[in-house]
Amino acid sequence: MPPSPEPTPNQADAPPYALIVMGVSGSGKSTLGAELARRLRCAFLEGDAFHSADSVAKMRSGQPLDDQDRWPWLDRIAAGLRNAARTDGTAVAACSALKRVYRDRLAEAVGMPLLFVFLDTKDSGELARRLAHRTEHYMPASLLASQLDTLEELGPDERAVTLDAEDAPDRLCAEALAWIGHEMPSAAEIPADARPRS
Numbered sequence: 001m002p003p004s005p006e007p008t009p010n011q012a013d014a015p016p017y018a019l020i021v022m023g024v025s026g027s028g029k030s031t032l033g034a035e036l037a038r039r040l041r042c043a044f045l046e047g048d049a050f051h052s053a054d055s056v057a058k059m060r061s062g063q064p065l066d067d068q069d070r071w072p073w074l075d076r077i078a079a080g081l082r083n084a085a086r087t088d089g090t091a092v093a094a095c096s097a098l099k100r101v102y103r104d105r106l107a108e109a110v111g112m113p114l115l116f117v118f119l120d121t122k123d124s125g126e127l128a129r130r131l132a133h134r135t136e137h138y139m140p141a142s143l144l145a146s147q148l149d150t151l152e153e154l155g156p157d158e159r160a161v162t163l164d165a166e167d168a169p170d171r172l173c174a175e176a177l178a179w180i181g182h183e184m185p186s187a188a189e190i191p192a193d194a195r196p197r198s
């Protein structure tokens with residue numbers, strides 16, 4: 001079977017789609033998401049930047065977020081993804097998207113095919129070490145346990161690929177691009193009102 005074609009930047013006439021790199025804190029969402037956006041020549045939206053100041057202060061103080069903290073955050077990310085993808089043909093966001101209900105809300109709000117790249121871990125110790133070494137970030141390593149407890153498995157109906165968060169960044173990028181190349185949505189899936197503005 002020939003290898004999946006690596007996706008090129010979404011063609012001008014191709015229907016838009018959005019991508020979210022998801023997973024717990026420290027799994028590598030921002031690192032992979034930024035590289036995917038560079039390779040796809042599209043916008044990268046750092047989910048951390050969409051939190052309210054109160055939510056950042058809450059996490060910084062060692063308290064996990066709850067649904068009420070996350071709903072407006074998820075809506076802001078979805079709006080940003082939708083606008084960027086309608087302009088560029090696609091867009092990538094880094095967002096933990098821990099619960100299925102969060103992912104469904106994102107997909108509903110984005111209003112176009114939404115693909116998830118899930119960075120899964122079998123070794124939370126590796127992630128804890130990454131967080132411990134990260135200095136310029138509000139997220140304490142102590143919140144990793146609550147992240148893992150909140151994370152819900154992907155359903156078989158979710159359009160997602162699961163990668164190993166402990167793999168090397170270049171391997172993760174190659175695997176993600178190969179899957180995206182296979183998954184590029186057909187025009188038929190795009191609601192008429194989500195097509196790029198002519």
Ligand SMILES: Nc1ncnc2c1ncn2[C@@H]1O[C@H](COP(=O)(O)OP(=O)(O)OP(=O)(O)O)[C@@H](O)[C@H]1O
Nearest residue numbers: 024025026027028029030031130134139167168169
């Ligand atoms: N594949 C990888 N292998 C080893 N280290 C990595 C990998 N990906 C990211 N890192 C490192 O792990 C730390 C966390 O990475 P990153 O910020 O991308 O994770 P994140 O999931 O976005 O975290 P958060 O959700 O807390 O923002 C960084 O120091 C980064 O350099």
Ligand SMILES: O=C(O)[C@H](O)[C@@H](O)[C@H](O)[C@H](O)CO
Nearest residue numbers: 024025048065096097098139
């Ligand atoms: O509660 C959550 O869903 C997570 O805390 C994320 O929203 C954090 O912003 C991210 O992991 C930064 O560390």
